[in-house]
Amino acid sequence: MPPRADWAARPRYAVSDFATLLWRERYLMAAIFLIIFIVGVGAALTLKTTYPAQSSVLVRLGQEYVYEPRAGDAGRGAVLDSDQVIQSETAILGASQLKLRVVEKLGLSRTYPKLAAKYAAAGPEEKRKIMSSAVRSIESSLKIETAPQTPIIRVSFTHEDPEAAALILNTLLEEYLIYRRAVLSDPNSPALEQQRRNFETRLAQADAAYEDFLNNNRIGDFVAEKASLSQLQAQIEQQKYQTDAQLQDRIGRLATLSSQFGQIAPEVGLYRDVSSAPGEKLVALKIQREDLLSRYRADARPVQELDAQIAQLEAGIAAGRTLAEGARRFGVNPVYQTVQTEKIQLTAEVNALRQSQAELVSQIEQVTQRRLKFAELEPKFQELSLDRDVLQANVRDFSVKEEQSRAAQEIASRTNDNIRIVARATPPTKGKSLRKPAVILAFLFAGFTALSTGLLRMFMRPGLPTAQSASRTLDLPVLAAAPLKAR
Template sequence: MSTTSAWTRVPHEPPSRSDWAVRARYAPTDFVTLLWRERFLMLGVFVVIVLLGVAFATTLKKTYTANSSLFVRLGQEYVYEPRAGDAARGAVPDVDQVIQSESEILGSGELRERVIRKLGYGKIFPASAAKYASASPEGKRKLIAEGRDAVARSLKIETAPDNSIIRLSYSNPDPQIAEKVLNTLLEEYLIYRRSLLIGTGGNVVERQRDLFAQKLAETDTAYQAFLSGNDIGDFAAQKSALTQLQAQAESQKYATQAQLQDRMGRLAAVQAELARTPVETVLYRDSDMSASSKLAQLKLDREGLLARYRPDAQPVRDVDAQIAQLEQGVSSGRTNGDGARRSGPNPIWQTLQSTRNDLTAEVAALQQSLAAYNQQVEDVNQRLLRLAELEPTFNQLSRDRDVLSSNVRDFTVKEQQDEAQRQMSAEGSDNIRIVQRAVAPSTGKSLQKPVLILALLFAAFTAACAGLVRMLLRPGLQTPASAARTLGLPVLATASLKR
């Protein structure tokens, strides 16, 4: 039974509208008193919520969590190997990037679906086994998708910065299923990551190599057709030979021109000398030696006379006079006379004539040689000009052949390297080590206690809120102290109000 202030309300009279316009003022002690008035309402709300929480907590089952861990190191599959060229070859990520990549692979939906298909949907989710068995193919795909999401909710993947360990845990009401799911996940992860990181890139490399080989065969055919169509065996050798031949022909041509000029100058000089030389000349002639002989005879006679006569004898003087007279005639040349002589062809003219003939023949030969060299130089120049016209096409074909040959060689080496890498990687993942395999947990965890505690707290909070709402919605001033604070008047007495 409630009490009201005598100053604020007339007994048995309903409150007027003006009473609602006054805002009540409460003290902390008023809340205790007023809430105690609403204890039955608060108790009812508290009991209902607690009963609902207890009912919900009893439905919760224990979950068993299987744990495992992986040790991850940098592997060959993370080393960057370009398909073509050497740009950024050998680049590697840091440890954190590798850990994050491996974590993403562990948490991928494809890996979870592989686990479900390997173990069987009904074994992982026994409650839905019958539904899965009777479902259509489309329904089975939908159930597998839902199961994949359910596995993701129960799977936890934990990593730490600068740490190469990845921790995994999987929760399930059945500890055996938790163990099998987590171990199967690890096994499928080792297989799936190899197919994902290494893949089947060899087929791409092989196809690219075959494409380059086909282009190379086409280019070789065009190259051979170009050479045979232009009567070229070896373009570079032929061009080099023609260049050397041109240099030799030019050198011989200039040497022949110099020789021709020399021979023509000598021929002109010989012809001029030949014109001045007589055709015939005196071959030889005899001199008259009778005066000398007679002088010698007189000297002999004088020596004979001296044997018989004295030097001043008349016969000796006569001989001396003859000798003196004859010597005077010989010395003056009066006693000289022409003897026998012979004329014939002039040998100098004949020599000049022979030299002229030789020079004329040499000039004619040199002129023929010069004409031949000129023709040879012209022919070589024409062939060089023709090769110069063909050189761009030849260079293009040669570059194509060289580039394609290099590409075929590089892709062949790349294909063999990739094949060897795939074979080595297929044998195992040396950079991924399972530190701890999952084992069936012996103890489970349940949320019954946390749910009960939360239900009690929520029930208490809700009951308090309901009491406050009910208290504040009551009309009038509920306590004398509140009336005094609100109206600013003292309350002298209170009386009980009977309904």
């Protein structure tokens, strides 16, 4: 190979070289390990023991998660599923405002005594920051756990003081039950009341317009009067048809009577007398014969003459020769009088029916005009009525919603039926400390750092550190190696 003054080769290492090379850096590695390990142990010894208090909350579906629309019925009764309810309650339980209420209720002296000392000597701005620090401390120490399809929320809180841990956690849950009412309670009651009052004002205006409309048109009850006009017109028309029929009947009868009236004699014979003289004469002769028989025999001449007279008179009576008319009497014909009376009555009835017909026609015209007036006013009436009905329905609906919302708020302010604290926190007897994990972590970190430093130092040394490395690097056999002499 041609000689080169600037020739340099990159050392090649084997696994067997690492032990030898790292042993050369043992002092540096030991120093770095000891420094980091001692610092880590010192930091671990500063860690304090904390006591975790445990509690759990049972969450079920409540009335506050049932959808009640502000207006209408669309979607009424829709509910969230169990996971969404759990997430909602978890978000409320983790609210910062809730932690602040716990700190304000218990005070810094019972939650974080060290912060209480600073709080007493701090200004307004510093006090606000200290309170925020206490809230952040509670948030960092609070742990909320949930599981899918499980209505249980597990809550844990760690604190240096076991009594304080249980107290803070129990106070947090109590404040949570109160705070969630304010969050989930329907704040729409004032809005519903205001909206109801607006509708009542508009309803009063609509009522006034409705009353003015009726008064201006002289209408008491539009619907009732319209219906009565329809019935009245039907009755008048029916009466007119009956009057027309009666009028035609009377006119026909009057015409017939008028045609027959000229054929009837005004006078008629009432009776006549028939003469009874022949009969009386015959009776007188028979009486006379009987008288003669008392004095004469039957064959005596006077008796025979009387018998001849009696026989002759009887023969004349039998032959009708002795009949003669008596006195005759004439008077007004009753048929003529009846026909005349009926004609007069029919004439009066025809006149009366014609007047009734004219009056009915006039009444029908008046009713028709009134109905046309109602038909003209009906669109305005329907508009006013529709406005009143809608506003009345809205006032009624909002009154019901307002009362329901107020009742729901009153019930919610007194109870939390769907939330149960399964187990309240008790002061823990066994604490947790990170000292041992911190020491182990410091040991591992110190060892890793020392090893990394040794490897870095090993790779940064110039030259070929071992004969095996020189043989692999130069691809030449190494025949001998001499130890390094000290200067």
